[in-house]
Amino acid sequence: MTLAILAKPEELSDLRLTELMNRSGHNPDDFAVSHRPVLLKESVDNLLLQEGGTYVDGTTGQGGHSEAILRAEPQVKTVLGIDWDPRSMKSAQARLAEFGSRFVPATGNYADMAVLAAGRGITIVDGVLLDLGFSSLQIEGAGYGLSFQVDGPLDMRYDPDGPLTAEEIVNTYSEHELGQVIRRFGEEPRGMSIARAIIKERPVTTTGQLASIVGAVLGRRPGQRVNPATRTFQALRIAVNDELFNVERGLDAAVGLLAPGGRLAVISYHSLEDRIIKSYFNREAATCVCPPGLPVCNCSQTPQLRIINRRVIKPSSEEIESNPRSRSAKLRVAQRI
Ligand SMILES: C[S@@+](CC[C@H](N)C(=O)[O-])C[C@H]1O[C@@H](n2cnc3c(N)ncnc32)[C@H](O)[C@@H]1O
Incomplete structure (x- = not known):
C-alpha cells in the first residue's frame, strides 16, 4: 500500500x-x-x-x-x-x-x-x-537535505512527494546542465568547475559529500564566514522546488x-x-x-x-x-x- x-x-x-x-x-x-x-x-x-x-x-x-x-x-x-x-x-x-x-x-x-x-x-x-x-x-531537520551543516540524504524537497530530488539532479544531469543550474540559480561563477568535480565523484548521495566536493573546488579564504557550498545548495534547492x-x-x-x-x-x-x-x-x-x-x-x-x-x-x-x-x-x- x-x-x-x-x-x-x-x-x-x-x-x-x-x-x-x-x-x-x-x-x-x-x-x-x-x-x-x-x-x-x-x-x-x-x-x-x-x-x-x-x-x-x-x-x-x-x-x-x-x-x-x-x-x-x-x-x-x-x-x-x-x-x-x-x-x-x-x-x-x-x-x-x-x-x-x-x-x-x-x-x-x-x-x-x-x-x-x-x-x-x-x-x-x-x-x-x-x-x-x-x-x-526544515533547515535543522537532517532528512530534508537542505543544509550543509547536518549530514543527510540529498533530498531538498519541501513537498515530500515532489517529483525531483537534489540527488537525482546531481547524479543524472549532464555536466553542462548541472553547471547551468549552479550558475543560474546559485549565481555561482565557478558553477561549471563544481559540476565537473561532482560528476567525477558520482554517485553523490549526502549533503556532507556534496559540501566537501564544493569545498575542495572553491577552497575557503582565510576569514571567509560564508560556507563555500552555500550558493550550490541554494541552486539545487531552487531547482528541486522550481522556486x-x-x-x-x-x-x-x-x-x-x-x-x-x-x-x-x-x-x-x-x-x-x-x-x-x-x-x-x-x-x-x-x-x-x-x-x-x-x-x-x-x-x-x-x-x-x-x-x-x-x-x-x-x-x-x-x-x-x-x-x-x-x-x-x-x-x-x-x-x-
Ligand atoms: C520561511 S518559511 C515560512 C515561515 C512562516 N511564515 C512562519 O512564521 O512559521 C517558508 C515556508 O514556505 C513553504 N514553501 C516553499 N515553497 C512553497 C510553495 N511553492 N508552496 C507552498 N509552500 C511553500 C516551505 O515549506 C516553508 O514552510
Whole structure:
C-alpha cells in the first residue's frame, strides 16, 4: 500500500506523519516551534487587516505569521494557511488549534492558491502573505537535505512527494546542465568547475559529500564566514522546488484572488526572488507598457496593482541581532486596484 494516497495531506494519518518525521530527522512527537517569524509586525501591519476579513498565508510554515494575523485586532474571520510541507502544516495546526475553524489548512503549492481556496469555499480574499523559502524546522531537520551543516540524504524537497530530488539532479544531469543550474540559480561563477568535480565523484548521495566536493573546488579564504557550498545548495534547492517559477505563478494567483484594496505582502531572502517580485510589481502597476519611443500610447494597459513601498522594508538591527536568519529578508507590499 502506498502511504502517499492514504489521506488528504492536511488530514495526514499518524502513520504517514511518523514516517515523514522520521525521514526528516525529527522526533514524530515533537512539534515544538523552532522557526521565528521574520518581519512579523511589518508584514502583518502592511496587510491592513479588516474586521471579518479573509486572508491567505501562502507559506504557513510553523504558523508564526498566521498566528499573528489570527490574534490581531480587528478580528479577522479566516486565515487560509497553505504550505507544501505536511510536517510543517501539522506543526502549524497544533499551534493554531485554539482558533478552531478560523484557521483553514491546505497542504499544497501556493501557486495553486486559487484552486486550494476554491476547494474550501473561498473565492475572494482581503490579503495575501508570502514568506518565501524554507523555515528553521526544515533547515535543522537532517532528512530534508537542505543544509550543509547536518549530514543527510540529498533530498531538498519541501513537498515530500515532489517529483525531483537534489540527488537525482546531481547524479543524472549532464555536466553542462548541472553547471547551468549552479550558475543560474546559485549565481555561482565557478558553477561549471563544481559540476565537473561532482560528476567525477558520482554517485553523490549526502549533503556532507556534496559540501566537501564544493569545498575542495572553491577552497575557503582565510576569514571567509560564508560556507563555500552555500550558493550550490541554494541552486539545487531552487531547482528541486522550481522556486522561481512558483514565485511568478504565486504572485499571479494572489493578484487573481485579491479583492480591490486588498494587500499582497511578500518577504524574500535572495536577489533572484526579489528581482522577480520587483519586476512583477512594476509590470502590474504600470499604466503603459508600450515600447519606448511610440508617440502615442496604444497598449490599453490596465494596472492591477499600486506599489506601497518602492524601497524594500528590511529587518531592524535588533531583529537581525536576535534572529540572524532574518538578515537577508526584504519585504515588498502592493495593493490590488
Ligand atoms: C520561511 S518559511 C515560512 C515561515 C512562516 N511564515 C512562519 O512564521 O512559521 C517558508 C515556508 O514556505 C513553504 N514553501 C516553499 N515553497 C512553497 C510553495 N511553492 N508552496 C507552498 N509552500 C511553500 C516551505 O515549506 C516553508 O514552510
